[in-house]
Amino acid sequence: MIMKSQLLSLHKILLTMGMLLPARNPAASTELNSSCFKTGLLATTGIFNWNLEMVSLRFLMGALFLLFIPNIEAKANESSKNPNHLDELMTFLEGAPNGGMKFHRKNKNLFLEYCPDNTCEEIRAAKKVDKYLFLSISLMYYKYTSKYIYLEPWNDKSLIYTTQFFLKNKIISCHHFNDEELATCVLSWAGKKYALSVYFARYDGNSRVVKKLY
Secondary structure, rough: OOOOOHHHHHHHHHHHHEEEEEOOOOHOOOOOOOOOHHHEEEEEEEOOOOOOHOOHHHHHHHHHHHHHHHHHHHHHHHHHOHHHHHHHHHHHHOOOOOOEEEEEOOOOEEEEEEEOOOOOEEEEEOOOOOOOHHHHHHHHHHHHHOOHHOOOOOOOHHHHHHHHHHHHHHHHOOOOOOHHHHHHHHHHHHHHHHEEEEEEEEEEEOOEEEEOOO
């Protein structure tokens, strides 16, 4: 049998957590129908009145957020499954100034290289990763982090917006960032998850000097 003191204590805890709103009639929150102790049920006029006005808006918002998580993840994966988005992104990368960028795959590793002069920047993913995700992260690097002045006029606002939207929904920890901050965030995330790295190479005569940037 549930004791009255236990019910009142539980009621106070739930009020503190914001899961219930106080009853409009203060007396109603302390009155228990005597029959509830016989049946183990609370009276409809008791402290647990399940009218919608008694449910905290905070609790409802939390429940709705949990319900929409699968939809957010589904939207984040749409682009990687759409070959049109992948082709558009690949075309944009290959059309970068001074020779474009070159993508290649070796075993499970993916590479994207940009060599506009006698130097190169190369992005590598040492673990298996979706191609669209890899190219999206690479675009963020070359657009916002790379120091090549050749890339300054290189732009496609619609494509970059779509790519940022995809990344922010795919990588929840980066959701609140944009542009340079988003590039930094996704590079850090991909470095931990896919061992993604960025290298700078300079050709000096017949020698090739390589330096790791990220």
